[in-house]
Amino acid sequence: MLTTMLAGALLIDSDRRKMADEVKLYAVAGSPFVCRAKIALNMKGIKYENFEEDMSNRSAELLKFNPVYKKVPVLVHNGNPISESLLIVEYIDEVWKGVPILPQDPYEKAVARFWAKFIDDKCIPAIFKAFGPDGNEQSDAEAIEQLQILENELKAKGTKFFGGDNINLVDIAADFIAYWLGIIQEAAEKTLVTNDKFPKITVWADDFVNLELVNQVLPPREHLLAFFKKRFGKA
Amino acid sequence: MLTTMLAGALLIDSDRRKMADEVKLYAVAGSPFVCRAKIALNMKGIKYENFEEDMSNRSAELLKFNPVYKKVPVLVHNGNPISESLLIVEYIDEVWKGVPILPQDPYEKAVARFWAKFIDDKCIPAIFKAFGPDGNEQSDAEAIEQLQILENELKAKGTKFFGGDNINLVDIAADFIAYWLGIIQEAAEKTLVTNDKFPKITVWADDFVNLELVNQVLPPREHLLAFFKKRFGKA
Numbered sequence: 001m002l003t004t005m006l007a008g009a010l011l012i013d014s015d016r017r018k019m020a021d022e023v024k025l026y027a028v029a030g031s032p033f034v035c036r037a038k039i040a041l042n043m044k045g046i047k048y049e050n051f052e053e054d055m056s057n058r059s060a061e062l063l064k065f066n067p068v069y070k071k072v073p074v075l076v077h078n079g080n081p082i083s084e085s086l087l088i089v090e091y092i093d094e095v096w097k098g099v100p101i102l103p104q105d106p107y108e109k110a111v112a113r114f115w116a117k118f119i120d121d122k123c124i125p126a127i128f129k130a131f132g133p134d135g136n137e138q139s140d141a142e143a144i145e146q147l148q149i150l151e152n153e154l155k156a157k158g159t160k161f162f163g164g165d166n167i168n169l170v171d172i173a174a175d176f177i178a179y180w181l182g183i184i185q186e187a188a189e190k191t192l193v194t195n196d197k198f199p200k201i202t203v204w205a206d207d208f209v210n211l212e213l214v215n216q217v218l219p220p221r222e223h224l225l226a227f228f229k230k231r232f233g234k235a
Numbered sequence: 236m237l238t239t240m241l242a243g244a245l246l247i248d249s250d251r252r253k254m255a256d257e258v259k260l261y262a263v264a265g266s267p268f269v270c271r272a273k274i275a276l277n278m279k280g281i282k283y284e285n286f287e288e289d290m291s292n293r294s295a296e297l298l299k300f301n302p303v304y305k306k307v308p309v310l311v312h313n314g315n316p317i318s319e320s321l322l323i324v325e326y327i328d329e330v331w332k333g334v335p336i337l338p339q340d341p342y343e344k345a346v347a348r349f350w351a352k353f354i355d356d357k358c359i360p361a362i363f364k365a366f367g368p369d370g371n372e373q374s375d376a377e378a379i380e381q382l383q384i385l386e387n388e389l390k391a392k393g394t395k396f397f398g399g400d401n402i403n404l405v406d407i408a409a410d411f412i413a414y415w416l417g418i419i420q421e422a423a424e425k426t427l428v429t430n431d432k433f434p435k436i437t438v439w440a441d442d443f444v445n446l447e448l449v450n451q452v453l454p455p456r457e458h459l460l461a462f463f464k465k466r467f468g469k470a
Contacts, residue, residue, distance in 0.1 A: 080342045082345045082349070087345050087352070088345075090348070091341055091344075094341040094344070095341045107317070107326070109329070110322050110323075111317075113319075113322050114317070118303060
């Protein structure tokens with residue numbers, strides 16, 4: 001009874017908030033970090049105004065809202081700016097009820113944060129390095145080593161997503177690996193993640209990208225492919 | 236009435252947990268990252284067993300509990316290992332009630348996480364570089380630039396601590412700047428943070444270090460000074 005009353009109160013509060021809220025996202029369509037915020041907003045069914053930034057000529061608003069990094073995404077909720085994509089996802093999960101993005105249990109939550117941080121601190125930098133101007137056999141091996149840790153984690157969990165039956169913070173953090181990495185591999189004509197070596201990541205990436213709420217916010221494949229082909233001198 | 240009932244239930248639950256819990260910390264006394272966890276445990280009044288690690292000969296437990304990074308601190312709560320110092324602090328704050336370490340308001344919480352992450356991603360690496368083997372005028376200038384952003388934030392807040400009247404996640408994250416940095420400066424005979432240029436950080440550092448719950452867990456100044464003098468070839 002108490003639980004029902006509280007749940008009711010939360011729902012009403014959440015609905016009221018949804019209607020009254022002003023939510024703005026400063027974004028660049030091609031960014032996996034921006035897409036993290038968009039997926040989280042989508043999961044909660046939040047309507048927002050998208051402000052597309054030109055990173056060679058940033059808007060006065062972006063510079064005002066993220067003076068430290070001057071980067072996207074920035075979420076501005078009722079005038080309050082929040083930077084850093086994973087912190088935006090956590091904020092969205094805390095403010096808006098509905099589908100949970102982080103586990104409720106403190107230990108499971110810490111584990112999810114650990115893997116999201118691992119993706120940001122280890123996997124993505126290693127992949128950037130492998131496909132960067134100084135990429136070589138050693139940096140390829142290092143990227144594969146980090147991705148292998150993720151592959152093992154997915155195998156150990158034995159679930160469809162890092163979040164279990166549904167996606168959570170970790171899946172969202174890994175959107176770059178699910179979608180961008182395959183396109184970059186094709187553009188660079190270099191494949192680190194093969195189906196053979198990474199069967200779990202391969203299947204997970206397909207499942208993740210095929211989710212409607214993810215698919216809706218991903219930039220068109222052909223745009224990204226053209227962009228990266230040009231960057232790798234393969235256009 | 237409802238609030239009082241809930242608060243009562245939480246307190247009883249918390250007290251029960253405190254007694255039944257097995258809390259272990261895998262640690263190195265001289266580490267500012269380990270001290271973050273110790274300060275948080277101290278703030279909540281949690282009793283724990285400290286396992287001092289020899290990082291040149293890590294224990295089997297450390298390797299088992301943190302196979303990805305093999306680093307300290309690792310908190311093991313009733314058999315569940317948590318790595319990454321800031322995630323440990325968040326976990327402690329979520330599991331044990333009492334003095335809050337993060338703000339309750341989601342926006343204030345996001346802001347605190349932003350600054351803690353800024354300290355880890357920008358300030359500490361810049362300071363490490365400035366005092367590292369390749370430190371030069373440019374890396375000194377970069378470290379000063381990052382610290383200036385922290386100085387400005389403290390000035391803008393106008394409060395004793397980053398957390399306001401009391402310390403929060405940001406103050407804890409900055410323990411390296413409050414205590415270790417001054418000792419490193421003395422050992423290296425190079426001063427980046429002067430009282431003149433960083434009046435707010437200087438006063439804040441003193442206030443932070445003088446808190447009993449912080450002071451209790453800091454490694455002895457003379458040990459650190461000797462360690463860093465040796466490292467800088469000034470012994």
